[in-house]
Amino acid sequence: MSGRPPAESASPADGAADRSPVEDADVCVIGAGPAGGIVAERLAQAGREVVVLEAGPRFDFDDRLARQERAIRPAYDRPDVWDGDPERDAHSASGEWFYPLNHARVKGVGGSTLHWQGMVMRLHEDDFRSETARGVGVDWPLEYDDLRPYYAEAERELGVAGGEDNPFAPPREEPFPMEAFPPSYSDGLFAEACDELGIEMHSVPNARNSEPYDDRSACVGYGTCQPVCPSGAKYDATVHVERAESKGATVIDRAPVQRLEHGPDAIDAAVYATPDGEYRQAADAFVIACGGVETPRLLLLSESSHYPDGLANSSGLVGRYFMDHLFAGMGGLLDEPTRQNHVGFLTSESHQFYDGADAEFAPFKLEFFNYDGPSPVEMALSGDDWGDDLLERLRSEYGNHVGLGALVEQLPREDSYVALDYDRTDDRGNPVPDVHWNVGDRALRTIERVNEIQRELLEELGAEITWQVGPEDTGPAYHHMGTTRMGTDPTESVVGPDLRTHDLENCWIASSSVFPTGGAMNPTLTIATLALKATDHVLESV
Amino acid sequence: MELTRRDAVAALAALGVGGAAVAGLDRSDWGASGDADARAETVDADRIRETLLAAAEVVYPREVTGIEEFVGAFLEGRLEDPTHATALDETVAKVDELAEAWYGARFATLSAGGRESFLREVGADTADEDPDGTTAERVRYYVVNELLLALYASPTGGELVGIENPQGHPGGMDTYQRGPEP
Numbered sequence: 149m150s151g152r153p154p155a156e157s158a159s160p161a162d163g164a165a166d167r168s169p170v171e172d173a174d175v176c177v178i179g180a181g182p183a184g185g186i187v188a189e190r191l192a193q194a195g196r197e198v199v200v201l202e203a204g205p206r207f208d209f210d211d212r213l214a215r216q217e218r219a220i221r222p223a224y225d226r227p228d229v230w231d232g233d234p235e236r237d238a239h240s241a242s243g244e245w246f247y248p249l250n251h252a253r254v255k256g257v258g259g260s261t262l263h264w265q266g267m268v269m270r271l272h273e274d275d276f277r278s279e280t281a282r283g284v285g286v287d288w289p290l291e292y293d294d295l296r297p298y299y300a301e302a303e304r305e306l307g308v309a310g311g312e313d314n315p316f317a318p319p320r321e322e323p324f325p326m327e328a329f330p331p332s333y334s335d336g337l338f339a340e341a342c343d344e345l346g347i348e349m350h351s352v353p354n355a356r357n358s359e360p361y362d363d364r365s366a367c368v369g370y371g372t373c374q375p376v377c378p379s380g381a382k383y384d385a386t387v388h389v390e391r392a393e394s395k396g397a398t399v400i401d402r403a404p405v406q407r408l409e410h411g412p413d414a415i416d417a418a419v420y421a422t423p424d425g426e427y428r429q430a431a432d433a434f435v436i437a438c439g440g441v442e443t444p445r446l447l448l449l450s451e452s453s454h455y456p457d458g459l460a461n462s463s464g465l466v467g468r469y470f471m472d473h474l475f476a477g478m479g480g481l482l483d484e485p486t487r488q489n490h491v492g493f494l495t496s497e498s499h500q501f502y503d504g505a506d507a508e509f510a511p512f513k514l515e516f517f518n519y520d521g522p523s524p525v526e527m528a529l530s531g532d533d534w535g536d537d538l539l540e541r542l543r544s545e546y547g548n549h550v551g552l553g554a555l556v557e558q559l560p561r562e563d564s565y566v567a568l569d570y571d572r573t574d575d576r577g578n579p580v581p582d583v584h585w586n587v588g589d590r591a592l593r594t595i596e597r598v599n600e601i602q603r604e605l606l607e608e609l610g611a612e613i614t615w616q617v618g619p620e621d622t623g624p625a626y627h628h629m630g631t632t633r634m635g636t637d638p639t640e641s642v643v644g645p646d647l648r649t650h651d652l653e654n655c656w657i658a659s660s661s662v663f664p665t666g667g668a669m670n671p672t673l674t675i676a677t678l679a680l681k682a683t684d685h686v687l688e689s690v
Numbered sequence: 691m692e693l694t695r696r697d698a699v700a701a702l703a704a705l706g707v708g709g710a711a712v713a714g715l716d717r718s719d720w721g722a723s724g725d726a727d728a729r730a731e732t733v734d735a736d737r738i739r740e741t742l743l744a745a746a747e748v749v750y751p752r753e754v755t756g757i758e759e760f761v762g763a764f765l766e767g768r769l770e771d772p773t774h775a776t777a778l779d780e781t782v783a784k785v786d787e788l789a790e791a792w793y794g795a796r797f798a799t800l801s802a803g804g805r806e807s808f809l810r811e812v813g814a815d816t817a818d819e820d821p822d823g824t825t826a827e828r829v830r831y832y833v834v835n836e837l838l839l840a841l842y843a844s845p846t847g848g849e850l851v852g853i854e855n856p857q858g859h860p861g862g863m864d865t866y867q868r869g870p871e872p
């Protein structure tokens with residue numbers, strides 16, 4: 149191994165040699181992201197015969213530096229980093245707000261965590277009772293206390309580095325598995341302004357090793373966490389998928405499930421395509437873990453005479469209530485160095501405003517950036533200059549940026565949904581998912597409020613403000629929630645608090661698609677938490 | 691500012707090989723067994739090296755020294771990949787063909803000024819890089835940006851701009867916490 153392997157050298161690994169179905173499978177897990185990976189590992193550990201069907205390929209760990217080069221070089225788009233395929237991944241976006249779906253997910257063993265940022269916080273207690281506490285949205289059929297032990301377990305599973313310095317976080321019983329990452333230099337600059345304004349900063353829980361953990365190295369500061377961590381210090385779901393395999397699970401890659409064959413009360417088999425033809429995987433139980441867009445899509449594609457509107461869709465709510473977190477941000481320039489872009493993750497946030505949420509204003513959290521402004525290497529590759537002129541440009545444009553972000557909750561709305569677009573098909577002739585994304589006034593009003601706080605902070609810091617993302621140009625944080633919501637009433641929800649579909653006795657869903665409301669915390673820790681809970685319920689029945 | 695081996699093989703440290711091993715390498719250790727040429731038998735590795743070095747003297751800022759060893763070491767990693775080596779070879783052959791036609795000499799033998807104007811005439815300054823694109827886009831990808839990527843993702847290249855741990859370089863957990871040099 150020497151130096152940097154070129155960007156073109158990365159290609160999907162060969163993957164499974166034999167893609168035929170597993171005989172006598174107890175459980176078929178569909179999707180190999182964190183949700184599917186965790187479920188598969190736990191079930192295999194408990195001695196069940198598990199098969200995982202994954203639509204995308206397997207990736208080779210040794211290709212990660214080459215993929216990193218794709219992240220840096222302008223010739224490659226973000227979806228190219230993980231071999232996105234525009235035909236396979238075709239989609240529509242017919243809502244009021246455009247939804248860039250293929251920037252928001254990865255298909256392959258590891259799922260979207262290959263690309264993710266890796267911030268992992270627990271939802272707050274009020275997030276589970278939005279209607280009761282805030283007068284909007286719905287209550288979850290679970291409370292924070294029901295999930296508390298699962299949260300602790302999920303933090304160990306993902307390997308979370310965090311501190312107990314966050315006075316706004318919900319109660320917890322034990323320390324994080326690893327120490328938090330220390331604050332950045334620019335956090336220190338913000339700290340003074342925050343003190344002046346009475347805003348409390350605290351550490352960020354990261355699914356990223358601050359020390360060696362779980363046979364993975366500590367973070368080495370590559371700075372390209374999103375979309376690829378070459379060292380493996382950032383958690384991704386290959387961790388769980390590989391562990392599941394070591395415990396006897398079979399993982400079949402490049403095996404997109406086309407439809408679920410079923411009777412009135414149960415699924416019989418998953419029909420999946422492969423490079424060498426279509427197969428049928430039977431099992432006693434099925435866990436759908438395809439993410440918040442493909443999960444409802446697969447159910448809708450599996451319609452039948454029993455379920456003319458889509459499988460498990462007696463409520464008519466499969467695909468409804470699509471939610472994401474909204475981004476609000478602002479940044480500018482200081483007249484001193486701010487040391488950005490050394491690492492690709494955040495070390496400080498403020499959750500101070502979160503629990504002030506009510507019917508008018510949504511919960512939100514503030515983020516202090518460590519990577520605002522341009523990265524010199526990326527700038528160097530896209531100018532018309534070189535030599536001394538280029539260096540001069542890099543010196544004048546890099547160095548003094550500061551930035552703030554925020555995530556804002558949006559409420560579930562029936563007119564925000566994932567449906568099938570019958571006018572467009574993917575590479576296998578299936579109607580593509582249409583992410584029809586609508587947002588709502590409470591979120592937009594809250595973004596305005598967030599911008600005000602961000603402006604105050606930047607002005608206090610003495611920054612010249614150069615960019616803003618506000619209510620007109622906000623975008624999604626790539627967290628797909630709500631499309632198979634959880635509830636106790638089968639006419640108003642798709643799964644119960646045991647994560648099993650109301651309609652089918654052997655089908656569970658592990659995904660943020662079950663979130664009745666979204667809060668404003670990044671969802672994946674809660675996804676992992678619910679995946680652990682779903683596993684317990686599956687084990688009660690197979 | 692002096693480019694070092696550390697810059698060229700920065701990736702090694704992150705892969706657990708560690709600083710000590712890197713420091714202990716000598717020239718013959720580049721490319722695992724020093725047989726990068728053997729692995730891409732059909733490419734003219736010497737010409738690629740010469741051409742990229744000649745281009746580096748144009749696209750790198752004047753204050754950078756140690757270019758020859760840096761470019762050589764970086765390329766050894768790149769030439770190990772046969773697809774990349776072949777594309778580099780083809781691009782360099784095209785560069786020489788055009789240099790012969792326009793200037794009557796191979797690119798590497800032109801004066802620094804000649805190389806600079808050649809790269810501009812070929813359109814590599816304004817082209818967007820594209821490995822499968824036009825000649826200008828390929829020269830931008832395989833020659834100009836290949837070199838700029840090597841430099842500005844290295845600690846020495848980063849330091850020139852004020853970031854000793856640039857994106858793409860595993861510079862550890864300390865630099866993001868540190869303030870600017872007084």
Ligand SMILES: Cc1cc2nc3c(=O)[nH]c(=O)nc-3n(C[C@H](O)[C@H](O)[C@H](O)COP(=O)(O)OP(=O)(O)OC[C@H]3O[C@@H](n4cnc5c(N)ncnc54)[C@H](O)[C@@H]3O)c2cc1C
Pocket residue numbers: 178179180181182183184201202203204251252253254255256257258259260261263264265266267268374403404405406437438439440442443446625626627628658659660670671672673675
């Ligand atoms: C840029 C980016 C940054 C992010 N940052 C954060 C963050 O900081 N914190 C956080 O909490 N979350 C973050 N997320 C979101 C996070 O990645 C997801 O919440 C998480 O990966 C969801 O896990 P999952 O297992 O439900 O789905 P996924 O990870 O999306 O995995 C689903 C898998 O199912 C497969 N699949 C789909 N359909 C089928 C089918 N029909 N048959 C077989 N397989 C199928 C897919 O190919 C995929 O591999 C980020 C996402 C992105 C894109």
Ligand code: SF4
Pocket residue numbers: 356366367368369370371372373374376377378379380381382491492493
């Ligand atoms: S900064 Fe750390 S976590 Fe991010 S890519 Fe680098 S090594 Fe991975």
